[in-house]
Amino acid sequence: xxxxxxxxxxxxxxxxxxxxxxxxxxxxxxxxxxxxxxxxxxxxxxxxxxxxxxxxxxxxxxxxxxxxxxxxxxxxxxxxxxxxxxxxxxxxxxxxxxxxxxxxxxxxxxxxxxxxxxxxxxxxxxxxxxxxxxxxxxxxxxxxxxxxxxxxxxxxxxxxxxxxxxxxxxxxxxxxxxxxxxxxxxxxxxxxxxxxxxxxxxxxxxxxxxxxxxxxxxxxxxxxxxxxxxxxxxx
Amino acid sequence: xxxxxxxxxxxxxxxxxxxxxxxxxxxxxxxxxxxxxxxxxxxxxxxxxxxxxxxxxxxxxxxxxxxxxxxxxxx
Numbered sequence: 001x002x003x004x005x006x007x008x009x010x011x012x013x014x015x016x017x018x019x020x021x022x023x024x025x026x027x028x029x030x031x032x033x034x035x036x037x038x039x040x041x042x043x044x045x046x047x048x049x050x051x052x053x054x055x056x057x058x059x060x061x062x063x064x065x066x067x068x069x070x071x072x073x074x075x076x077x078x079x080x081x082x083x084x085x086x087x088x089x090x091x092x093x094x095x096x097x098x099x100x101x102x103x104x105x106x107x108x109x110x111x112x113x114x115x116x117x118x119x120x121x122x123x124x125x126x127x128x129x130x131x132x133x134x135x136x137x138x139x140x141x142x143x144x145x146x147x148x149x150x151x152x153x154x155x156x157x158x159x160x161x162x163x164x165x166x167x168x169x170x171x172x173x174x175x176x177x178x179x180x181x182x183x184x185x186x187x188x189x190x191x192x193x194x195x196x197x198x199x200x201x202x203x204x205x206x207x208x209x210x211x212x213x214x215x216x217x218x219x220x221x222x223x224x225x226x227x228x229x230x231x232x233x234x235x
Numbered sequence: 236x237x238x239x240x241x242x243x244x245x246x247x248x249x250x251x252x253x254x255x256x257x258x259x260x261x262x263x264x265x266x267x268x269x270x271x272x273x274x275x276x277x278x279x280x281x282x283x284x285x286x287x288x289x290x291x292x293x294x295x296x297x298x299x300x301x302x303x304x305x306x307x308x309x310x
Contacts, residue, residue: 011299037254038240048243052253059257098264106253113249211261218268225275225303232282235290 007084007224014224018217025210032207035200043197050197052110058205060103060128062212064166066096067131070138071159078156086152089159090142091219095212097135104128115179123172124180127165134162279303 036054043050070089077085107125108118119125138158145151173182184193193201241247283304286294294300 007299011302015302033254037250042244048246049249051243051246051250055253055257094264094268098260102257102260105256109249109253109256113246215264215268218265218272222268222272222275224299225272225279228300228303229275229278229282232279232286232294235286235294 007087007227011221011224014217015221018214018221021210021214021217025207025214028203028210029207032200032203035203040200041194041196046114049110049113052106053197054200054204056103056106056110057201058208059099059106061205062208063096063099063103063131063135064169066092066099066212067135067159067162068166070096071163074152074156074159078152083148083152086155087223088216088220089155091216091223092212093135093139093142094219095215097132097139099208099212100128100132100135104132111179120179122178122180123176124169124178127169127172130165131162131169134158134165138162276303 032054036051040051040054042048070092073085073089073092076082077089104125107128111120112118138155141154141158142151145154172178173180241251243250283291283294283300295304
């Protein structure tokens with residue numbers, strides 16, 4: 001099955017896809033912004049500050065999703081020696097890193113009107129900051145190490161250590177007394193968020209996911225060309 | 236209507252700064268990745284151009300190289 005994922009076979013798709021993904025992303029983002037800034041209602045307690053949720057929550061979801069994916073791909077890639085999985089992981093990391101920053105900064109902006117402070121060393125916020133450090137280490141490792149085997153090993157270790165932090169982020173609001181509110185959306189049980197707010201939240205999540213896909217495709221194509229450049233040097 | 240949208244009961248400064256920060260990050264990341272892509276592509280074309288005809292035809296025998304050359308302005 002893995003042979004169908006070989007760069008030579010999928011480049012014809014990944015090189016053409018970005019322009020279509022870009023168009024869909026712009027359309028979905030426009031709808032999302034209209035919904036979240038204009039059409040969705042204000043909260044009875046938080047008033048209009050609740051609108052920050054429409055950028056903060058999707059960013060947090062996606063950064064966690066990307067880190068989990070990177071870890072899974074790195075482990076599988078390391079066990080089965082499937083190098084393309086490392087290339088996919090490397091290409092996913094920049095958008096995961098940026099979404100982590102967005103989640104932290106927009107959370108901080110939201111914290112000021114709701115908690116009265118920009119920052120607190122709260123379990124959720126601190127564990128998100130630790131995740132950002134793991135993203136930073138992961139990206140740095142790709143820059144520092146030139147030897148492929150070594151970089152595969154180091155980045156896999158970073159992701160395995162970092163993934164321990166992901167359930168801590170998820171359950172930090174249940175395990176400890178935190179300023180951060182518990183989850184309002186549950187897949188397994190009834191969500192406490194009204195559909196008028198859930199809809200824009202899902203649209204914005206889709207827009208952010210499309211942006212991640214766009215960046216991933218562009219980065220993946222760049223990495224492939226980089227490899228081919230090295231190949232031309234060897235000719 | 237417009238004033239209400241901007242002020243948002245006094246929360247406008249927080250809401251707009253969060254959205255603007257997000258969009259600026261999107262633009263910045265997109266620009267950085269696009270520049271990296273253009274740079275690598277340019278490097279590839281230069282290197283390909285400097286190959287001897289024998290080496291160039293060998294390189295062209297690889298489908299991915301043909302794809303790169305045919306998708307020069309795709310992103």
